[in-house]
Amino acid sequence: MANRRSSMPNITFEGKNININAGDNLLQALIQAKTNPTYSCLAGQCHSCLLQAPSGIIPPQAQQGLSPQQCERNLLLACQCHPEHDLELQRPQARTKTDAMISGLRQLSPEVTELTLSPRTVFPYRPGQHTTIWRGPYLKRCYSLASVPEQETDLVFHIQHHPEGQFSTWIHQQAREGDLLQLGTAIGNCHYHPQYASRPLVLIGFGSGLGPLYGILRDAIEHQHRGNMALFHMAEEEQPHYLQSELNHLSEQYKLAYSRLVEGSNPTEAVNQHLKQCPVSPVIAYLCGPAAQVKACQRLLLNSGLVAEHIFTECFTDTQIQKDGQNI
Numbered sequence: 001m002a003n004r005r006s007s008m009p010n011i012t013f014e015g016k017n018i019n020i021n022a023g024d025n026l027l028q029a030l031i032q033a034k035t036n037p038t039y040s041c042l043a044g045q046c047h048s049c050l051l052q053a054p055s056g057i058i059p060p061q062a063q064q065g066l067s068p069q070q071c072e073r074n075l076l077l078a079c080q081c082h083p084e085h086d087l088e089l090q091r092p093q094a095r096t097k098t099d100a101m102i103s104g105l106r107q108l109s110p111e112v113t114e115l116t117l118s119p120r121t122v123f124p125y126r127p128g129q130h131t132t133i134w135r136g137p138y139l140k141r142c143y144s145l146a147s148v149p150e151q152e153t154d155l156v157f158h159i160q161h162h163p164e165g166q167f168s169t170w171i172h173q174q175a176r177e178g179d180l181l182q183l184g185t186a187i188g189n190c191h192y193h194p195q196y197a198s199r200p201l202v203l204i205g206f207g208s209g210l211g212p213l214y215g216i217l218r219d220a221i222e223h224q225h226r227g228n229m230a231l232f233h234m235a236e237e238e239q240p241h242y243l244q245s246e247l248n249h250l251s252e253q254y255k256l257a258y259s260r261l262v263e264g265s266n267p268t269e270a271v272n273q274h275l276k277q278c279p280v281s282p283v284i285a286y287l288c289g290p291a292a293q294v295k296a297c298q299r300l301l302l303n304s305g306l307v308a309e310h311i312f313t314e315c316f317t318d319t320q321i322q323k324d325g326q327n328i
C-alpha cells in the first residue's frame with residue numbers, strides 16, 4: 001500500500017476508494033459512499049458494524065470491546081474507527097458458527113422466556129457477553145448470556161417478547177425443544193472482571209437486562225468476589241420482577257442487596273442511597289437493558305461521580321432484528 005502519511009490515509013472498501021471528511025468516522029464515510037454498511041447503536045456496543053482489515057493499521061480504539069480472537073482476525077468497529085493510516089477493508093469473512101439445539105424453554109414471566117441451548121461444540125464465553133443467534137440463514141438476533149460456564153453445561157438466554165420482533169415471537173410462540181439454531185462468537189466487555197474482586201459492585205438491569213446481570217452476579221460469586229454487591233431490577237409497573245426467589249436466596253447467602261424498582265422511578269436515587277453505605281473504594285457498575293434507559297442511567301452515574309471505565313454496559317437495540325443482512 002502506498003505511504004501517504006503526510007496526506008489523508010488511503011481507505012478502500014472491497015476495492016472501492018472511500019473519502020473520509022475531517023471529523024467523520026469510518027462508518028459515516030461508508031454510508032456517504034453508499035456501500036450499504038450494517039450498523040445499529042453507533043456507540044461501539046452492538047458490533048453490527050464489524051469490518052475486517054486484511055491490511056493496514058487499525059486504530060486501537062476501533063477494537064475496544066472485541067475479543068482477542070476478533071483482534072487477531074483484524075476485525076474492527078467502523079463506528080469507532082478514525083483511520084490515521086491506510087486501510088484495506090472488507091466485510092468479515094467466514095465467521096464461524098456453532099450449531100446448538102434448544103434443550104429448554106421456560107416462562108420466567110408473561111413476556112420473558114428462558115431459552116436454554118446445548119451447543120454441539122465447545123462455546124467459549126463469559127456471562128454477560130452477547131452473541132448472535134441464527135434461526136436459518138437469514139433470521140438472527142443478538143442476545144446476552146445469563147449462564148455461568150463453571151456451573152451449567154448449557155447456555156441460557158432471557159428472551160423478551162417484542163410483538164414486532166420475528167425472532168422473539170418465534171421463541172415465545174413456536175419454538176420447541178430439539179429445534180436447531182446456530183450461534184456466533186461470544187463478544188463484549190460487559191462481564192465480570194476479577195481484578196475488581198474487592199470493589200463494591202452495582203448492577204442495574206432494565207426488564208430482561210436482568211438476564212446478563214444474573215450471569216455476571218453468579219460469576220462474581222463463582223470468583224469469590226469480596227466487595228459488597230447490589231442488584232437493582234427495574235421493571236414496568238405491569239411487568240412482574242422475575243427470578244425473585246432465586247435472587248432472594250442469593251441475597252440471604254452472600255453480601256448482596258437486592259432491590260426491585262418500578263420503571264420511571266429514579267434508579268440513581270436508590271443507587272446513591274446504597275453508595276453512601278459503600279466503603280470509599282471506587283464502585284464498579286454494570287448496566288443492561290434497552291439502549292435509551294442504559295444511556296440515561298450511565299449519564300446519571302457519571303454525574304454521581306462514577307468513573308467511565310468502571311461502568312460496563314450492555315445495550316439492547318430494537319434494530320438488531322435483521323433479515324437478509326438488513327435491519328427491519
Ligand code: FES
Binds near residue numbers: 050079
Ligand atoms: S454500530 Fe458500531 S458497534 Fe453498533
